[in-house]
Amino acid sequence: MSENERWPIEPGDYMLGSPESPLAISTLSDEELFGLLAKRMDRGKYAILGMTRTQNIGVEKLVRNVAANPRITLLALVGRDSEEAPVAPVILELSRRGLDDGLGLLVGGRRVRLSNLSPEEVDEFRRRVQVVDLSGSRDPEVILRIADGLSAPRGPTAAPTRSSPARYVKLEALDDPDVVLDSRGFFIIYVDRARSRIICEHYDPLGRKTAEISGTSAKAIYKTAIRMGLLSRLDHAAYLGRELARAECSLSTGEEYVQDRA
Structure with missing residues (x-):
């Protein structure tokens, strides 16, 4: 990436590490583990460390950021996932199969739409990034040792995918029957x-x-x-x-x- 290219391209719950690292880490919805790793982990061991809270907007932001950095070749999923709407299966299914023509995928019998991901971003993510599924693992010592083995720098691959943010999916509805949504969004x-x-x-x-x-x-x-x-x-x-x-x-x-x- 050139110096004038902003990265990460999407805001979110993350910390930046070394631009040379091939490793991205998501603690899924595990705030406690995120805090522990943020304090204890050498920032030279990862490019980005963050959380992915939701199956749609959260996954979209993660994939866009990872796809936009050509040095990232590994994505480690660690920590406690959401019980109601787990994120790890969505990322794994996206990596395996990509999106259908309706910009969605079927996960556990439920259709998840990822309307804001371009075909180029999905292709880049699937081609370049290996997803390491350690979801459920919450032992910082184990995760730190695994990260040591994953974080050896590798050379950049293809140039980063750049597409302008266009369409975004809805947030999950709040479980409050009295909420009246604003007609403007x-x-x-x-x-x-x-x-x-x-x-x-x-x-x-x-x-x-x-x-x-x-x-x-x-x-x-x-x-x-x-x-x-x-x-x-x-x-x-x-x-x-x-x-x-x-x-x-x-x-x-x-x-x-x-x-x-x-």
């Missing part, structure tokens, strides 16, 4: 610690990404979203303001930010 908020920014992504009701607003001020991001007409409900506006304020606090204090976790 929903937001996903991240704290990008590598760049010291808050990232606020907007998706339309069909799950397609329509905007990405970044900044360091919750107030400025909030006003930009209003100015763009991305909100139609007062309760949704209040929710967005509250979450952005939490993200700004996290950015300044260094504490973890997870959306919807008060």
Whole structure:
């Protein structure tokens, strides 16, 4: 990758390591293990260490980031997976079979759509990246030893795949019967610690990404979203303001930010 190419190309729950490492690690939904490895693991042993929380948007962001870095040839899945919607089987099935014509795949009798992955990204991921399934393994010592064996640098392969972000799938619905969805869509908020920014992504009701607003001020991001007409409900506006304020606090204090976790 050239110096002016931004990587990772998607924000998320991750830490960056060595740009020369061939190893990416996902602790799936295991926050405790992520924290342990982040503290104890030599950053020279991995290119990126992060979490993958959801079967759709989470997997899409992981695959896009891995496919965009030509040095990454190994993806290790470790830690506790979600019981309700496990992520590891989706990644393994994508690696084995790719996507069908409807940009989806069948996993455990359930269809998962990955609408935001281009054919080129999927092909690059399947061609270059070997998935090492250690899901369920939570012993840091075991994982550190395995990572030592996987992290020997290798030469870059083909040039990275670059495709502009286009369509994104929906988030899973909250189990609250009283929730009334905003007709203009929903937001996903991240704290990008590598760049010291808050990232606020907007998706339309069909799950397609329509905007990405970044900044360091919750107030400025909030006003930009209003100015763009991305909100139609007062309760949704209040929710967005509250979450952005939490993200700004996290950015300044260094504490973890997870959306919807008060």
